[in-house]
Amino acid sequence: MKVKKTNYAVNATPKLQVFTEDEIEAIYFAALRVLYETGVRVYEQEGVDLAHSGGAIVEGIESDSSLVKIPPWMVEKALRTVPRKVVVAGPDRQYRMELYKNQMYFGAGSDTPFTIDPYTGERRRAVYQDVKNFARLAQALPNLDFHMSLGIVQDTAVGTYDRWQYLAMLEETTKPINITAVDLDGLNDQLEMAYIRLGGKDEWRKGPAFSLYIEPVSPLSHSEEVIQKLLFSVDHEIPFVYTPCPLAGATSPTTLAGTAVQALTESLFGIVLSQLRKPGAPLIIGGLMSNMDMRTAVYTYGSPEMALLSAGYTEITKWLGLPMYETAGCSDVKTYDEQAAMESAINIATAALVGGNMIHDVGYIEQGLTSSPEMMVAANETIDMVKRIMRGIPVTPETQALDVIDEIGPGGHYLEHDHTYYRFKEEIWRPQLIDRQNWEDWNASGAKRHGQRVRERVIEILEEEKEPILEEKMYKELRRICELADARHKDEELDMQLFV
Amino acid sequence: MSEILSELATAVIEGNSDDAIDLTEDALDDGLEPQNILDNGLMPGMDHVGVEFRAGNMFVPEVLRSARAMQSAMDVLKPLLVEGGVEMAGKILLGTVKGDMHDIGKNLVGMMCEGAGFEVKDMGKNIAPEDFVTAVKEFNPDIVGMSALLTTTMRSMGHTIKALQEAGLRDQVKVMIGGAPVTQSFADKIGADGYASNAASAVDLAKQFAGV
Numbered sequence: 001m002k003v004k005k006t007n008y009a010v011n012a013t014p015k016l017q018v019f020t021e022d023e024i025e026a027i028y029f030a031a032l033r034v035l036y037e038t039g040v041r042v043y044e045q046e047g048v049d050l051a052h053s054g055g056a057i058v059e060g061i062e063s064d065s066s067l068v069k070i071p072p073w074m075v076e077k078a079l080r081t082v083p084r085k086v087v088v089a090g091p092d093r094q095y096r097m098e099l100y101k102n103q104m105y106f107g108a109g110s111d112t113p114f115t116i117d118p119y120t121g122e123r124r125r126a127v128y129q130d131v132k133n134f135a136r137l138a139q140a141l142p143n144l145d146f147h148m149s150l151g152i153v154q155d156t157a158v159g160t161y162d163r164w165q166y167l168a169m170l171e172e173t174t175k176p177i178n179i180t181a182v183d184l185d186g187l188n189d190q191l192e193m194a195y196i197r198l199g200g201k202d203e204w205r206k207g208p209a210f211s212l213y214i215e216p217v218s219p220l221s222h223s224e225e226v227i228q229k230l231l232f233s234v235d236h237e238i239p240f241v242y243t244p245c246p247l248a249g250a251t252s253p254t255t256l257a258g259t260a261v262q263a264l265t266e267s268l269f270g271i272v273l274s275q276l277r278k279p280g281a282p283l284i285i286g287g288l289m290s291n292m293d294m295r296t297a298v299y300t301y302g303s304p305e306m307a308l309l310s311a312g313y314t315e316i317t318k319w320l321g322l323p324m325y326e327t328a329g330c331s332d333v334k335t336y337d338e339q340a341a342m343e344s345a346i347n348i349a350t351a352a353l354v355g356g357n358m359i360h361d362v363g364y365i366e367q368g369l370t371s372s373p374e375m376m377v378a379a380n381e382t383i384d385m386v387k388r389i390m391r392g393i394p395v396t397p398e399t400q401a402l403d404v405i406d407e408i409g410p411g412g413h414y415l416e417h418d419h420t421y422y423r424f425k426e427e428i429w430r431p432q433l434i435d436r437q438n439w440e441d442w443n444a445s446g447a448k449r450h451g452q453r454v455r456e457r458v459i460e461i462l463e464e465e466k467e468p469i470l471e472e473k474m475y476k477e478l479r480r481i482c483e484l485a486d487a488r489h490k491d492e493e494l495d496m497q498l499f500v
Numbered sequence: 501m502s503e504i505l506s507e508l509a510t511a512v513i514e515g516n517s518d519d520a521i522d523l524t525e526d527a528l529d530d531g532l533e534p535q536n537i538l539d540n541g542l543m544p545g546m547d548h549v550g551v552e553f554r555a556g557n558m559f560v561p562e563v564l565r566s567a568r569a570m571q572s573a574m575d576v577l578k579p580l581l582v583e584g585g586v587e588m589a590g591k592i593l594l595g596t597v598k599g600d601m602h603d604i605g606k607n608l609v610g611m612m613c614e615g616a617g618f619e620v621k622d623m624g625k626n627i628a629p630e631d632f633v634t635a636v637k638e639f640n641p642d643i644v645g646m647s648a649l650l651t652t653t654m655r656s657m658g659h660t661i662k663a664l665q666e667a668g669l670r671d672q673v674k675v676m677i678g679g680a681p682v683t684q685s686f687a688d689k690i691g692a693d694g695y696a697s698n699a700a701s702a703v704d705l706a707k708q709f710a711g712v
Contacts, residue, residue: 043601064626113651113680113681114681152651154651158651158652158654158655159652159655161651161652182652217601217602221601223601225599247604249560249561250604251604292560294559294560294561295556295559295560296698297560297605297608297698297699367680369680369681492655493655498655498658498686498689499651499686
């Protein structure tokens with residue numbers, strides 16, 4: 001082979017850069033300082049004791065919590081054992097996520113109290129069937145790689161909704177699932193359900209079939225329930241997402257760098273605790289960082305600050321060599337519309353260009369309070385479009401096509417050429433919901449706006465004939481766990497029909 | 501309106517606590533009645549802030565700073581007003597319910613209510629029904645405000661209302677609730693007296709309950 005090039009670099013995927021390495025280091029060292037000098041408040045004695053036994057300073061002891069200060073060496077030690085790659089597979093192993101450095105996966109968000117009815121467009125409390133519908137959409141949409149419960153099931157008991165959500169998702173999808181748990185009992189039940197679905201505990205050992213969402217409370221607080229879930233997950237080989245959700249200007253500094261420092265401090269505490277419990281325990285850090293809108297006092301999901309902070313934080317996690325839980329595909333609208341398309345396109349493109357590993361919240365509208373089937377279906381195509389950009393422009397003798405240019409020459413055309421025939425499908429992205437017809441054809445085909453085409457696609461997917469994923473016997477076995485949980489927790493309920 | 505009261509209103513609008521205190525003391529030294537200072541200095545300032553906030557010309561941190569200035573001036577005026585037999589806007593007991601650590605919204609409501617002249621006792625977060633009951637007995641509030649961010653902890657609002665009923669305290673307080681997943685229909689279902697979807701509406705609701 002003739003070699004004529006020297007020091008020739010290619011750029012396989014276009015990219016976005018927020019920080020330099022120097023800035024990332026500055027943020028990391030600042031977080032180490034906060035963790036050591038300011039400390040974090042921990043509301044679970046077992047977590048306090050574990051940190052203390054590992055070298056942490058414990059002070060500010062109150063009846064329900066202690067202030068825990070972690071010296072930098074403890075963090076550096078934990079970072080040496082925390083896995084740089086985390087794998088989560090779907091229950092039948094067909095789909096899997098290999099979360100590390102430059103790998104990119106998109107998926108839903110979780111636990112919205114409200115949803116938009118796919119048929120009536122009405123905003124109402126989410127029920128079991130909605131969670132099933134969203135899982136069905138996720139299964140059908142090729143650019144969604146993992147799934148979360150896009151709605152809190154509210155037509156069952158309140159305190160056990162997590163098991164029902166997991167069941168609803170298992171009914172409709174075989175993609176990896178990031179679950180939520182009401183409490184430790186809920187987590188335990190869902191793990192039992194996963195064992196059943198996989199065909200035994202040993203199958204879980206070969207590769208976990210879900211990850212768990214855990215959210216410490218900003219600023220710098222790690223609640224009882226959060227620490228319990230973390231320790232349980234480590235003990236039971238459940239990979240977990242440890243994602244603070246700081247709100248710049250309200251629960252973290254209004255300056256984005258300050259918010260990144262605080263979020264990293266919160267995440268690092270999770271890393272230290274998990275590695276103290278069991279070196280090598282897998283976790284994914286994140287994840288949702290945004291600003292308070294100072295006019296409405298809401299947590300914004302469509303702001304440029306959200307996209308920018310998530311992107312910057314992703315660079316920090318890459319530098320640390322840790323999988324990242326990113327945020328995109330979401331908006332602050334009340335119903336899917338032009339603003340939703342605009343905000344989600346910006347945050348999807350930003351997340352992809354910087355390269356978050358597990359990019360969640362596809363389908364969120366109204367500041368994460370409502371799930372929208374249209375948002376999810378539309379985002380699938382936006383992700384597809386962005387993925388085309390991510391494929392970049394490979395520069396080779398074949399793609400430069402000098403011989404073809406020479407052959408066609410001035411004044412000819414390329415439409416009939418083999419070079420076009422064999423390459424156009426790969427080279428030129430083709431949309432499904434985006435319309436590019438001329439006016440006459442668009443008018444003749446019903447003059448449908450984007451939103452209408454998206455809505456029709458939602459219904460089309462929901463009504464497609466499909467074999468059930470779960471066999472009747474397994475469904476009943478899984479459902480039994482949910483029903484037993486309801487029976488156990490009945491006394492906590494005010495009213496079994498509290499929300500619907 | 502005298503010049504000093506107009507300056508006081510400006511101090512509140514600009515969120516300048518030091519000026520608000522100084523001007524209040526100056527006004528008292530000039531012989532102005534406490535009620536006059538409140539009605540024609542502080543309140544017009546806060547009313548202006550409310551109007552500008554709703555119009556989108558002022559923002560949360562600015563409103564909170566104005567509320568703080570108002571509160572600082574009220575600390576000077578309150579003993580004199582009480583001495584003169586003037587009824588205060590009312591007392592509000594606030595807390596984020598049991599199991600819930602998310603209290604930023606509740607904090608915002610507390611600060612805004614203080615700015616509106618209420619006496620606010622904020623119990624903090626993760627507050628059990630029995631602790632609300634104890635606090636109602638001790639503090640004797642006109643209004644109890646509860647917040648929750650999670651659907652699971654929303655139940656605790658209902659449990660707290662039941663606990664107040666069982667303690668025979670329900671009739672002596674108005675209960676208002678809020679939080680991202682909370683709705684008017686939920687408030688109706690658990691027997692709360694009111695629901696507010698944001699901090700400014702919570703202040704309006706509290707004023708309505710207190711009859712001011």
